[in-house]
Amino acid sequence: MSEKKVKNIFVNGAIEPGFIANSIANHSAKTNIGGHSIFLGQVRKDEIDGKFVTSIDYTAFEELALEKMQAIREDIFNKYSLTCMHIHHSLGIIKTGEICLFVFTSSAHRKPAIDACEEVVERIKAELPIWGKEIFEDESHQWKENI
Template structure:
């Protein structure tokens, strides 16, 4: 049976708090068919570029398109892996170095599906979602982030 899933909003203004992640884990204690969780956390890195240090990344997105695309990715991942659930959160706005900007959380009966689905989801988010990051330096100059 295919369950219809509605597009979810993945965007959060500001950083993703560690307490939010902890609560999200806690909420799964009633889903006792789960045997393995996989979590990816993206953190803003203080890159040094030509002597200037990145202090924050300001994220923007083409939100409507990103949510439609994320819905397609979610459907494809659920079709490919036997997941119990998946949660994705991405920050918008200014996120300081050291703060969490991406939280991907997959759960399945056995570990392999959760791990592989988490990895593939992260890769697809980076490659396919219309999101941009402005790397802001200490002197408030900036450059546009490029994904590697």
């Protein structure tokens, strides 16, 4: 693995729409970019056993997750011709309707950005030690891994 500084992908609380908008706006000066791909993960109000989810409490084995994310980041940059990639994942209690995952990839052309974004999302869900505990209307909890 390279000697690059490991980037912290974790955000305490929900990812705010203004943060997402600013991230997009900040790329307008990068005129070598021709395509962006964005994935936004939002907490659903699932019904399970007659109860509705009101929020998810996200936890992670942060050090391991960040090391693994750095390896994924390097793999993706080696595989796709990207200009940049930004990943943000929430920790803590995120209410239904709020954003908990923001993946933003950019490249000179749309296809690498789209393909890289999709692969990053799938690898985050499959490989990172991040867990979500569903919180229901009656405040009982049920674990779900890699939400």
